[in-house]
Amino acid sequence: MKTNTLTPAKAVQIYLGASFGTCILIYTGVLLGMFVPCILFFAASAESVFKDPYVDLYLYVDLYIGLTVSAMVAALMQHTFEKTMPGGKFYRSLPEGFTAYRKMRLGMRYLCILVSCLYLGIICAANMVIPFMNHGTAKCVSVLVWLVHALGLADLIQMIPHGTARAVLSSLVMLFSGFGGVMMVYTGMWYVTVLLAVNALWLLPFSYRAMLNSYRSTRWDV
Amino acid sequence: MKYAISINGITKTYKDFTLGEIRANIPCGFSTALIGANGAGKTTLIDILCGVTGKTGGEAVYFGEMTDIDDPVLRNRIGYCSSADFFPLSWTPKDIANAMELGFDNFDRTKFADLCMQLRLGDIKARKQKKMMQLSDGNRMRMYLAAVLARDTEILVLDEPASSLDPLARDMLCDLFRKYLVERDGERSVLFSTHNIADMENVTDYAIFMSHGQIIEQGFVEDLKQKYLLVHGDAADADRAKSLMLSFSGSQNSFEGIALAEHAGRLHAANAVTEIPTLQQLSVGLLRKAEAYEN
Amino acid sequence: MKIYQNASEPIYKQIASQLREQILTGKLHAGDLLPSIRVLAQDLHISVITTMKAYEELSAEGLVTATKGKGYFVNTQDKQMLIEQYQRQLEDHLMDAVQAARIAGLGLEDVQQTLAALWDMEA
Numbered sequence: 001m002k003t004n005t006l007t008p009a010k011a012v013q014i015y016l017g018a019s020f021g022t023c024i025l026i027y028t029g030v031l032l033g034m035f036v037p038c039i040l041f042f043a044a045s046a047e048s049v050f051k052d053p054y055v056d057l058y059l060y061v062d063l064y065i066g067l068t069v070s071a072m073v074a075a076l077m078q079h080t081f082e083k084t085m086p087g088g089k090f091y092r093s094l095p096e097g098f099t100a101y102r103k104m105r106l107g108m109r110y111l112c113i114l115v116s117c118l119y120l121g122i123i124c125a126a127n128m129v130i131p132f133m134n135h136g137t138a139k140c141v142s143v144l145v146w147l148v149h150a151l152g153l154a155d156l157i158q159m160i161p162h163g164t165a166r167a168v169l170s171s172l173v174m175l176f177s178g179f180g181g182v183m184m185v186y187t188g189m190w191y192v193t194v195l196l197a198v199n200a201l202w203l204l205p206f207s208y209r210a211m212l213n214s215y216r217s218t219r220w221d222v
Numbered sequence: 223m224k225y226a227i228s229i230n231g232i233t234k235t236y237k238d239f240t241l242g243e244i245r246a247n248i249p250c251g252f253s254t255a256l257i258g259a260n261g262a263g264k265t266t267l268i269d270i271l272c273g274v275t276g277k278t279g280g281e282a283v284y285f286g287e288m289t290d291i292d293d294p295v296l297r298n299r300i301g302y303c304s305s306a307d308f309f310p311l312s313w314t315p316k317d318i319a320n321a322m323e324l325g326f327d328n329f330d331r332t333k334f335a336d337l338c339m340q341l342r343l344g345d346i347k348a349r350k351q352k353k354m355m356q357l358s359d360g361n362r363m364r365m366y367l368a369a370v371l372a373r374d375t376e377i378l379v380l381d382e383p384a385s386s387l388d389p390l391a392r393d394m395l396c397d398l399f400r401k402y403l404v405e406r407d408g409e410r411s412v413l414f415s416t417h418n419i420a421d422m423e424n425v426t427d428y429a430i431f432m433s434h435g436q437i438i439e440q441g442f443v444e445d446l447k448q449k450y451l452l453v454h455g456d457a458a459d460a461d462r463a464k465s466l467m468l469s470f471s472g473s474q475n476s477f478e479g480i481a482l483a484e485h486a487g488r489l490h491a492a493n494a495v496t497e498i499p500t501l502q503q504l505s506v507g508l509l510r511k512a513e514a515y516e517n
Numbered sequence: 518m519k520i521y522q523n524a525s526e527p528i529y530k531q532i533a534s535q536l537r538e539q540i541l542t543g544k545l546h547a548g549d550l551l552p553s554i555r556v557l558a559q560d561l562h563i564s565v566i567t568t569m570k571a572y573e574e575l576s577a578e579g580l581v582t583a584t585k586g587k588g589y590f591v592n593t594q595d596k597q598m599l600i601e602q603y604q605r606q607l608e609d610h611l612m613d614a615v616q617a618a619r620i621a622g623l624g625l626e627d628v629q630q631t632l633a634a635l636w637d638m639e640a
Contacts, residue, residue: 005294006324014324017317083274086354087310092274093302094325095294221276251555252565400559407555424522427566444529444570498527 008107011100015091020107027072027115032122034068039132062133066143066178069119073112073147073154073174082219098220102212109208113148120144135185142193143181149196150177152203155211161218224250224286226377226411227271232280234266241266241435243280248377249442250285251408253399253425256415257505258432264415265304267432268381271413272302285376298327301375305382308366311355315346318369326373334372341368341394359386371398378402380414384422396425420502429501433512443501450507452499453489454478462492469507469514480507520561528563532571540580540591547593551581 009020016023038061082088094100120140127136150173157170184193225247233242241263248254256264269275271282273291283289288296309318315338322329338346341364354362363386370378378399384392399412416422419429423443430440441449453467460477464470466489470479480503481489486496499507520531539545552560554568561568572589575581581589618628 086307
């Protein structure tokens with residue numbers, strides 16, 4: 001009997017209900033949808049938002065970028081498959097068992113990264129056409145690096161047993177990643193972003209494996 | 223006798239509850255009921271058998287040849303369904319069909335649609351579809367059953383499928399079980415758990431009784447009905463009969479309970495009336511006896 | 518086939534009796550294949566083990582034989598032997614009736630009346 005094996009994309013599709021590509025487009029669309037009113041609001045409330053003196057406004061806009069991406073990432077990462085959660089037992093009964101879960105987490109991570117790239121890329125491109133941010137490209141790249149790095153941290157935080165501590169910490173880390181990415185450009189401390197980029201190279205695979213092992217022994221096999 | 227599942231000493235230790243050691247053989251080609259009160263360990267055992275929960279010890283052999291529940295080939299042969307919140311609450315029938323098709327080898331969309339019609343869930347191909355959270359408990363359960371029955375499996379393992387169904391739906395469920403068994407005459411089996419066997423007696427061939435994490439009795443229903451008797455009589459004769467009975471329930475005017483059939487003669491001498499018990503009466507008696515022992 | 522779910526006689530016995538009658542009266546012929554235990558259970562809305570037990574009882578009496586992979590077939594009945602078997606049973610039961618009648622102080626006519634009434638009831 002032929003047995004279908006899941007790809008990370010398909011594992012995510014089972015859970016989210018729409019194909020991987022569709023999910024990327026939807027999430028990116030939602031983030032852009034949150035961003036556009038923000039821009040319009042600031043445009044309406046300032047004399048001219050496209051003039052240099054209004055650095056503070058730019059800052060708020062930039063922070064907003066970071067915030068929305070972080071919130072989306074945090075929301076995606078909250079999907080766990082407890083036995084008591086609706087859908088938990090269905091997912092656990094799938095043919096690949098824990099392997100399906102592992103592929104789903106990997107797929108979710110890819111989803112976060114791809115959505116962030118697309119979202120930040122669109123904002124970056126828009127900024128090149130109608131500049132509304134200073135150093136727009138630099139900020140977008142920096143936020144992306146901080147975000148990807150924060151994904152690794154988030155996985156490590158998932159291993160903390162205390163539920164509330166876990167939730168609070170992961171929200172803070174995500175929030176800070178958006179903020180921090182932007183601040184690095186303002187303060188000119190470029191090297192921090194570069195350091196994080198390098199650090200992410202080992203942190204991401206390590207945290208992924210550590211988190212899965214911990215999850216398996218404390219929540220899955222229990 | 224072929225066994226669909228041979229359970230060899232499975233155990234599971236929780237902080238305040240221990241399951242096991244469970245030793246049982248689920249006969250192939252028949253319908254087996256796992257009967258016990260809430261908290262007896264039925265769900266834990268079923269979840270372990272289907273790989274939804276890990277076990278502490280022991281092993282199970284499936285279809286006489288497979289032992290690794292994490293083998294995708296084995297999981298495709300097992301049709302598992304829990305009793306509540308099996309699918310996410312935001313899913314529509316279309317989401318269920320998509321997920322089942324992706325996750326399993328042998329899901330038939332047409333059969334799923336037909337079963338939904340049969341179970342009065344409406345036309346699932348319609349544009350406007352209801353989400354799981356908008357359905358009643360009973361309709362949700364029917365949806366789960368339609369999904370699992372739409373797969374081509376060799377054993378159905380269902381955790382309390384009848385609990386949220388009304389009597390008519392329970393009757394439909396019994397017919398679905400019989401149809402499932404007939405389709406591959408002798409090759410397919412059913413295992414379901416229940417805390418109330420009354421409506422499912424007519425589709426139960428083998429019964430396993432559980433209490434406090436242990437199996438207290440098991441056997442083919444016809445054999446159990448010959449091993450045990452339902453005893454009842456007047457209160458005046460209660461004392462004489464009581465020592466011969468396994469479970470005893472007395473009131474001002476009468477008493478009732480379960481006894482081993484071998485004591486029939488002495489029970490009649492004590493003016494008690496005996497008859498063949500229904501599975502429901504037997505389970506009340508056996509579970510009552512188990513409770514008394516624990517206390 | 519008619520079975521009574523709520524009668525005191527176990528369902529498997531009811532099935533066995535009806536099939537036994539059909540076989541002995543020739544309604545079912547030698548070599549006929551009985552419905553599979555699961556198909557019969559489905560028709561009658563009962564459990565498979567019940568139909569299986571009914572068939573096993575008939576098999577033990579030599580009325581049917583189970584063939585692996587195919588099902589239960591009706592055996593060629595040695596009618597004469599079976600009739601003699603039931604005749605012996607009749608004599609035994611009547612002997613019990615005679616003894617009971619004597620103890621109760623009933624005469625031959627009372628016994629015959631009772632027999633006639635019971636015969637009509639069973640018809």
